[in-house]
Amino acid sequence: xxxxxVPGSPNGRKVEAVIFHLGLDVEIRHHDLFTGELxxxxxxAINPNAKAPTLVDxxxxxxxxxxxxxxxxxxxxxxxxxxxxxxxxxDITRWQSWQGLYFNAALGTLAFETIAKPRHNAGPPDTALVxxxxxxxxxxxxxxxxxxDGRKYLVDDQLTLADYSMAAFEPYVHLVPFNFAPYRHIHTxxxxxxxxxxxxxxxxPAASRSIAA
Ligand SMILES: N[C@@H](CCC(=O)N[C@@H](CS)C(=O)NCC(=O)O)C(=O)O
Numbered sequence: 001x002x003x004x005x006v007p008g009s010p011n012g013r014k015v016e017a018v019i020f021h022l023g024l025d026v027e028i029r030h031h032d033l034f035t036g037e038l039x040x041x042x043x044x045a046i047n048p049n050a051k052a053p054t055l056v057d058x059x060x061x062x063x064x065x066x067x068x069x070x071x072x073x074x075x076x077x078x079x080x081x082x083x084x085x086x087x088x089x090x091d092i093t094r095w096q097s098w099q100g101l102y103f104n105a106a107l108g109t110l111a112f113e114t115i116a117k118p119r120h121n122a123g124p125p126d127t128a129l130v131x132x133x134x135x136x137x138x139x140x141x142x143x144x145x146x147x148x149d150g151r152k153y154l155v156d157d158q159l160t161l162a163d164y165s166m167a168a169f170e171p172y173v174h175l176v177p178f179n180f181a182p183y184r185h186i187h188t189x190x191x192x193x194x195x196x197x198x199x200x201x202x203x204x205p206a207a208s209r210s211i212a213a
Contacts, residue, residue: 014053017202038051092155092160113129164198
């Protein structure tokens, strides 16, 4: 199997963490987002969205990080990242969907508009998008914060795919123009994830990371 990703890509890191955690034999191929590599015909043939990550397993081409994570975990056999029981699986899928639609969608937009664009001379931040992202975070950060009160991990109090999805943009919490200070349970949780062995392995320091949300 081959994972196509971009170095430091938050969505790619989610999948890399699963590969490292489960010790899977997957070749990781890096592409350069900012030279337009993902828009080349070779890449579009495996992912017409021109986005990373993409997994290729023989003639099966799979995009969307949550789907890739679930596929890899299921192929690995019994494991605690994506257990077999239906409630745990639904709960994990719930948080993976939630982060992609709300929390990390907004945090990713903020990171892209206010950190990646200036860093790559890609124009000024779109203020309407920044305002919208802050409004979304104001609505949904309290939900995550309340859920993490008294919990170490999102589901069944053990590390699962849901945590690797949720942690994707943790390096940017201190860098984006949104006040996360009131959300101390999110801070504690992201601090725990930041130290987590396989997550650590996927990342480089935020300062040197190129991102694309
Ligand atoms: N929902 C997708 C999001 C993928 C995504 O936005 N990837 C970023 C890299 S972290 C990307 O390829 N951005 C390039 C672009 O949007 O043009 C997933 O979870 O895989």
